[in-house]
Amino acid sequence: xxxxxxxxxxxxxxxxxxxxxxxxxxRSGNGSGSSDAWGFxxxxxxxxxxxxxxxxxxxxxxxxxxxxxxxxxxxxxxxxLLRLRYGSNNNNLRMQTPAGSLSVNxxxxxxxxxxxxxxxxxxxxxxxxxxxxxxxINNVTQTLSxxxxxxxxxxxxxxxxxxxxxxxxGNYLRGANVDEFAVWDSNQNSNSGDIYNSGTPFDLxxxxxxxxxxxxxxxxxDTYPYLQDYGTEETLIWEMNNMTSADIVSxxx
Numbered sequence: 001x002x003x004x005x006x007x008x009x010x011x012x013x014x015x016x017x018x019x020x021x022x023x024x025x026x027r028s029g030n031g032s033g034s035s036d037a038w039g040f041x042x043x044x045x046x047x048x049x050x051x052x053x054x055x056x057x058x059x060x061x062x063x064x065x066x067x068x069x070x071x072x073x074x075x076x077x078x079x080x081l082l083r084l085r086y087g088s089n090n091n092n093l094r095m096q097t098p099a100g101s102l103s104v105n106x107x108x109x110x111x112x113x114x115x116x117x118x119x120x121x122x123x124x125x126x127x128x129x130x131x132x133x134x135x136x137i138n139n140v141t142q143t144l145s146x147x148x149x150x151x152x153x154x155x156x157x158x159x160x161x162x163x164x165x166x167x168x169x170g171n172y173l174r175g176a177n178v179d180e181f182a183v184w185d186s187n188q189n190s191n192s193g194d195i196y197n198s199g200t201p202f203d204l205x206x207x208x209x210x211x212x213x214x215x216x217x218x219x220x221x222d223t224y225p226y227l228q229d230y231g232t233e234e235t236l237i238w239e240m241n242n243m244t245s246a247d248i249v250s251x252x253x
Contacts, residue, residue, distance in 0.1 A: 002201040004218025005179035006240070007249050012173065013166035014227065014238040018058060021236065022159040024185040024212055025058050025069055030118045030154040031132065037116035037187035041195050043253045044110050045177035046102045050075040054171040058162040064089045067157040070167065071112060073102060073176070080104055082135060084112060086119060087153025093119055095133050097142040107253040109196050111136040113189040120152025134189050139196040164238065177251055182211040182231065201253055205230070218248035
């Protein structure tokens with residue numbers, strides 16, 4: 001059963017041992033194919049706040065020159081959307097869902113996938129680089145608006161930081177809920193409908209392709225401030241920072 005989620009207000013964030021995610025999100029250089037693929041899915045209840053708010057960040061400490069993955073809620077004339085950034089501050093790809101694709105104060109299932117292919121650095125191949133990434137909201141594939149810095153990112157991703165609700169510093173979530181955060185180390189875009197399950201949370205370990213890591217966000221054996229891993233690895237523990245037990249709430253999809 002799913003009876004709990006985590007609500008993150010300004011200054012709240014979840015942190016974990018990022019090195020345990022290196023086998024999933026890390027890569028040694030430009031994407032080499034399916035072995036570098038990944039996907040993550042979760043339920044999200046967006047904030048009404050208009051500031052840019054980081055939902056998930058994983059990657060290098062040196063964001064200026066080294067690679068990271070960042071999913072953020074942003075605002076466009078009062079309408080909310082998602083932006084995925086892949087790469088460093090200097091060299092990256094940026095993919096945005098349409099304005100209004102996120103509905104505030106409503107639960108939505110978010111899916112983000114990467115097929116493991118190359119992501120930089122030739123101007124003639126930009127369309128290929130963008131095509132590596134998929135964002136779905138409630139299992140509907142989003143038409144993305146794409147941009148870049150220096151034709152994408154061809155370097156490595158080393159997982160030295162991993163956070164839900166915070167960037168390297170600041171850009172916190174401001175009154176948003178997160179639930180059932182699951183991570184795969186393979187391309188699961190074709191299976192995202194099964195993961196979504198028509199918007200009804202269920203036991204993801206009944207899937208043929210099980211998540212490597214799965215945070216229930218307050219259910220099962222979770223005890224403040226630690227959120228356990230119910231995926232195949234059972235090693236990735238999220239710690240609630242600047243939070244109290246009252247931030248595990250009875251508000252679920």
